Amino acid sequence: MKIAFIGSRGIPRCYSGFETFVEELSVRLAERGHTVTVYNRIPFNTYRKKEFKGVRIVHLPTILLKSTDTLFHSLICSIHALFGRYDMIYYCGVGSSLISILPQLFGSRVIINVDGADWAREKWSGLGRWWLRKSESWAARLGDSVIADHPVISKRYQELYGASTDLIPYGANIVEEDPGRDVLEKWSLSSNGYYIYVSRLTPENGADHVMEEFQCFLNDLTPSASSPPQLVVVGDAPYQDEFLQKLRSIAAKTPEIVMTGYVFGDGYAQLSYHARGFIYPTRIDATRPVVLDQMGFGNPIISRDTEANRWVVGDAGVYFDFQGERNLAATLRVLEEDQTVLRKVQLESRERIRNQFDWEVVTNQYEDLFRKLSE
Secondary structure, three states: OEEEEEOOOOOOOOOOHHHHHHHHHHHHHHHOOOEEEEEEEEOOOOOOOOEEOOEEEEEEEOOOOOOOHHHHHHHHHHHHHOOOOOOEEEEEOHHHOHHHHHHHHOOOEEEEEOOOOHHHOOOOOHHHHHHHHHHHHHHHHHOOEEEEOOHHHHHHHHHHHOOOOEEOOOOEOOOOOOOOOHHHHHOOOOOOOEEEEEOOOOHHHOHHHHHHHHHHHHHOOOOOOOOOOEEEEEOOOOOOHHHHHHHHHHHHOOOOEEEEEOOOHHHHHHHHHOOOEEEEOOOOOOOOHHHHHHHHOOOOEEEEOOHHHHHHHHHHEEEEOOOOOOOHHHHHHHHHHOOHHHHHHHHHHHHHHHHHOEHHHHHHHHHHHHHHHHO
16 A cells, blocks of 8 residues: 655654654554655755655655745645555644645545644644634545544544544553663763653743743752752754743753753663653643653653543553642652652553553554555
8 A cells, every 4th residue: 555644844753743653653554565655844854865664755845934834845745745646645733634635636545633732832823823723624524534642632523523533542662671871971860860851842832831840849859858850851842932042041040950952763762761750741632642652661651630641641640730739849749759659650651551552553553544445
């Protein structure tokens, strides 16, 4: 079967959860004998070879504007794909749903992964927010399959648009072998001596809240605490200069907070494997591949307490509220006073990935979907 992926920044992974998803799924599909193409976005993805682990790569440019970046790139990729005679075209993100008409006219089946409520992200306003909200209704009507990675998304599309979705979660790999410590030495970190936060540094992902609460946590430590834990903030984001400046200002006042920027590959694995726990404050109800990654590394998840997050994290988490007595600072204090809680939760992390979010199982589900759509 010929399959193309459009809408991510491409592979190898270089930005966010969609890139992780596309890399993991596309490589596995290629290994199973499918002919797979991923469209990479220039200049964001700097990989320039025409193949990656058996996956064909097509490199096409974009317009470097927040409001048109993904849309323009998806458009030219879709035009290019008209000549590829793909059986399935997989669109990452709801914003390109109207464009999906083009390959459908030429006989391709279209799958749209709508992710979370993208329009609710704080970076969007005005026309951009309207387009993304409208795109949800277009996806519901136009997609041969609408993919929901979480039951809350399935429920919303049913209630708002009367649309059925195919519920297929993201997956993760289990990492049990120490990937090394070179990156820890670079940032003067010690194994199990820090909490980690990984995300695009956009307002709705809550890095500012995590950093401010971590400051409060440090301020409340007793003077005798000789070596307080550190907080490692991994990530960056284009088009967020003002917000990034706020984060850097917080970090500049707090030596225990380390901002690394983007880290991928072995560096990301090392930082994740040796962390004490992963802090997950997301405000968007969906499954984030990064939290599954962290569970695969065996990290206990310190998660904002929402019904959606509990569906993902389950017993692999310790939960906090944004305000009140169970805020993040108070939760970290409890964990520091009794680290047996973290160790108990840690035992659940990899087991939950094995049972609920294994990439091979996810790939099986997609192959079943492709077969169903091609009948």
